[in-house]
Amino acid sequence: MTSLPQHSAPPQRSARPTLAVWKFASCDGCQLSLLDLEDALLTLAEVVEIAEFHEATSRNVAGPYDLSLVEGSVTTEHDAERIQEIRRASRTLVTIGACATAGGIQALRNFADAGEFARTVYPTPGYIASLATSTPISAHVQVDFELSGCPVNKDELLEVIQAFLVGRRPGIATTSVCMECKRRGTVCLTVARGIPCLGPVTRGGCGAICPAYDRGCYGCFGPMESPNTAALVRRLRRDGMAERDVHRVFQTFNAAAPAFRSVVDRSTFRSEDADVR
Amino acid sequence: MSAERRVLRTDYLARVEGEGALFVECDGDVVTKVELRIFEPPRFFEALLRGRSCFEAPDITARICGICPVAYQTSAVNAVESLAGVDVPESIHHLRRLLYCGEWIESHALHVYLLHAPDFLGYPDAITLARDYPDIVQRGLQLKAAGNHLMRVLGGREIHPINVRVGGFYRVPSASELRALRPELEQAREIAVETVRWVSGFSFPERVFEGALVALHQPDSYAIERGRIRSDTGLDIDASRYDDYFEEEQVGHSTALHSRLRGAGRYLCGPLARYSLNYRQLSPLAKECAREAGLGEVCRDVFRSIVVRSVELVYACDEALRLIDIYERPEIPAVPVVVRPGTGHGVSEAPRGLLYHRYRLDGDGTILDAEIVPPTAQNQAAIEGDVHDVVVRYRDLDDEQLRHLCEQAIRNYDPCISCATHFLRLEVNRR
Numbered sequence: 001m002t003s004l005p006q007h008s009a010p011p012q013r014s015a016r017p018t019l020a021v022w023k024f025a026s027c028d029g030c031q032l033s034l035l036d037l038e039d040a041l042l043t044l045a046e047v048v049e050i051a052e053f054h055e056a057t058s059r060n061v062a063g064p065y066d067l068s069l070v071e072g073s074v075t076t077e078h079d080a081e082r083i084q085e086i087r088r089a090s091r092t093l094v095t096i097g098a099c100a101t102a103g104g105i106q107a108l109r110n111f112a113d114a115g116e117f118a119r120t121v122y123p124t125p126g127y128i129a130s131l132a133t134s135t136p137i138s139a140h141v142q143v144d145f146e147l148s149g150c151p152v153n154k155d156e157l158l159e160v161i162q163a164f165l166v167g168r169r170p171g172i173a174t175t176s177v178c179m180e181c182k183r184r185g186t187v188c189l190t191v192a193r194g195i196p197c198l199g200p201v202t203r204g205g206c207g208a209i210c211p212a213y214d215r216g217c218y219g220c221f222g223p224m225e226s227p228n229t230a231a232l233v234r235r236l237r238r239d240g241m242a243e244r245d246v247h248r249v250f251q252t253f254n255a256a257a258p259a260f261r262s263v264v265d266r267s268t269f270r271s272e273d274a275d276v277r
Numbered sequence: 278m279s280a281e282r283r284v285l286r287t288d289y290l291a292r293v294e295g296e297g298a299l300f301v302e303c304d305g306d307v308v309t310k311v312e313l314r315i316f317e318p319p320r321f322f323e324a325l326l327r328g329r330s331c332f333e334a335p336d337i338t339a340r341i342c343g344i345c346p347v348a349y350q351t352s353a354v355n356a357v358e359s360l361a362g363v364d365v366p367e368s369i370h371h372l373r374r375l376l377y378c379g380e381w382i383e384s385h386a387l388h389v390y391l392l393h394a395p396d397f398l399g400y401p402d403a404i405t406l407a408r409d410y411p412d413i414v415q416r417g418l419q420l421k422a423a424g425n426h427l428m429r430v431l432g433g434r435e436i437h438p439i440n441v442r443v444g445g446f447y448r449v450p451s452a453s454e455l456r457a458l459r460p461e462l463e464q465a466r467e468i469a470v471e472t473v474r475w476v477s478g479f480s481f482p483e484r485v486f487e488g489a490l491v492a493l494h495q496p497d498s499y500a501i502e503r504g505r506i507r508s509d510t511g512l513d514i515d516a517s518r519y520d521d522y523f524e525e526e527q528v529g530h531s532t533a534l535h536s537r538l539r540g541a542g543r544y545l546c547g548p549l550a551r552y553s554l555n556y557r558q559l560s561p562l563a564k565e566c567a568r569e570a571g572l573g574e575v576c577r578d579v580f581r582s583i584v585v586r587s588v589e590l591v592y593a594c595d596e597a598l599r600l601i602d603i604y605e606r607p608e609i610p611a612v613p614v615v616v617r618p619g620t621g622h623g624v625s626e627a628p629r630g631l632l633y634h635r636y637r638l639d640g641d642g643t644i645l646d647a648e649i650v651p652p653t654a655q656n657q658a659a660i661e662g663d664v665h666d667v668v669v670r671y672r673d674l675d676d677e678q679l680r681h682l683c684e685q686a687i688r689n690y691d692p693c694i695s696c697a698t699h700f701l702r703l704e705v706n707r708r
């Protein structure tokens with residue numbers, strides 16, 4: 001055994017604000033962003049008391065919590081109840097990521113009115129009753145702030161935490177990926193090379209990564225504020241995107257976000273057509 | 278003599294990815310039940326992949342797990358490319374391997390420093406550990422950051438990289454972009470060497486895994502991004518034969534489905550298996566570290582997985598540096614891939630072990646059905662077997678200590694329950 005002592009101090013409540021991290025149906029990627037804040041992690045842990053964060057610690061402190069970060073969507077009845085309890089125990093509740101904010105890719109089940117998604121499904125073993133829908137946290141409780149992204153940008157996450165700890169509104173981008181391309185000096189892929197790109201309707205915040213890697217944005221940060229999706233869809237078609245692919249690209253990680261969903265709803269395309277191919 | 282019933286339970290396993298619980302029941306000295314219970318809600322990836330384009334598979338399946346997205350992306354592209362009969366140029370393979378090294382470094386450093394070491398040292402987490410040993414935790418974070426940085430440069434970001442596509446990449450980096458990573462990776466390699474020394478000084482409970490070891494193998498490199506599936510019991514197959522040799526079954530003492538290797542039964546995949554099957558392919562420095570740490574050429578000692586993981590950290594840093602040195606920018610970032618109807622199989626070595634994908638496609642590349650078998654699902658039987666053995670061997674410990682030891686045994690596998698979940702077999706109840 002090494003010479004390190006056994007740690008035995010019992011968990012205590014301290015005067016620091018408490019931070020809790022909760023997981024619902026998700027890939028763990030958004031909460032991992034917190035652990036990916038390598039430079040700030042230990043400082044953050046001094047400023048706040050991490051009261052609940054299963055992925056990182058076996059220690060937990062009872063609520064109430066000053067700030068709760070919620071990852072993942074609601075897909076079980078048990079989770080629908082759990083989010084109510086968490087809301088009651090949290091002074092401020094912030095959703096992190098596309099799953100918690102828009103239902104995530106697992107919300108694709110919401111669209112299928114036939115097929116295996118739209119049934120009650122029980123996995124064996126364990127008999128976990130799964131709901132026919134995957135819904136964002138805001139469908140269940142009042143949410144104080146929603147941070148989009150699949151995954152969230154870790155610097156935005158840090159900004160959100162800092163802002164709520166001192167009681168101000170977070171300074172988070174609401175404009176499109178296009179604005180970030182301009183700032184970054186990336187030549188517009190669509191204009192220059194006719195590459196289809198969701199940048200004009202997608203909230204910035206990622207730093208316009210994809211266009212900088214010669215790839216059209218695929219919308220993982222979800223819709224920006226009041227996007228003009230109709231105009232973009234016309235443009236995507238003009239740039240040679242097949243109707244089916246237009247639907248596919250809007251039906252991904254933010255499929256249930258109203259602005260992206262409306263693209264599919266507006267169209268004559270029926271999702272069943274894809275299923276029976 | 279009346280046997281005494283003893284129950285150990287952990288309702289929410291901490292420091293693992295995803296949501297799981299442990300339940301152990303003993304009747305006197307007999308362990309009557311060991312269950313690694315998974316209660317994380319399934320997200321039905323196999324179902325939602327149906328009707329999607331195979332070119333979307335890398336991005337969609339990445340979202341199964343935020344800790345090993347590159348593994349999903351790599352197995353997915355391998356599956357589609359193998360069906361299309363496309364072999365990408367060696368330089369593309371190298372870049373994939375380099376990106377994968379970044380993921381190994383990030384994921385292994387996360388596990389060793391933040392999730393597992395606190396068990397050996399009696400701390401609830403790395404943050405508390407950092408109060409007493411700030412330098413040690415800082416160094417772990419620095420190592421982890423080096424892996425993340427590599428992923429950011431090559432993949433665009435560390436979680437769910439955007440740069441991977443069927444056929445190659447969207448944009449390939451210049452040699453100077455990669456060379457700029459050298460100093461940080463050299464430092465990371467030094468930290469990794471120190472890490473091996475540090476963890477090999479821990480004290481290890483005893484438990485030897487007796488089943489088969491399964492890992493990918495390549496003759497000339499430590500298999501990561503491709504390879505044939507091998508076992509120490511003589512298996513040596515292409516990914517396309519996976520279904521012929523691996524099967525799932527329901528086992529009495531557990532409610533979970535367990536993967537079995539036909540003819541060999543229980544097996545494990547992950548660092549111990551990789552190391553034991555591919556020791557020869559490690560770099561000289563990694564071998565030297567292993568020797569210094571007292572590891573033989575085969576390691577079945579499950580509590581020493583943290584040492585093996587650390588040796589793999591040395592290897593991943595070493596290999597990343599080598600790949601950067603020999604890098605020649607591919608002429609085109611991706612080769613065209615023309616799909617055809619049929620079934621494609623793809624494998625790669627996720628940080629936690631073998632990750633298998635199978636897709637059946639129609640003529641235009643639409644996915645008709647998909648099967649994905651993640652390492653944690655394969656390791657579930659081995660994990661439960663270990664917990665069983667630990668309870669028998671250490672039954673004289675009090676409940677609190679024994680439960681802690683069981684949890685530590687589970688963390689030997691760095692289980693990723695987010696990955697394992699969607700693999701649960703589903704019973705559909707129409708109503």
Ligand code: SF4
Pocket residue numbers: 026027028029030031071072096097098099100104105149150151152253340343437
């Ligand atoms: S939003 Fe994306 S990254 Fe975040 S938990 Fe959901 S799937 Fe993972």
Ligand code: SF4
Pocket residue numbers: 177202203206207208209210211216217218219220221222439
């Ligand atoms: S898909 Fe769009 S929002 Fe997501 S990382 Fe790429 S550019 Fe950013």
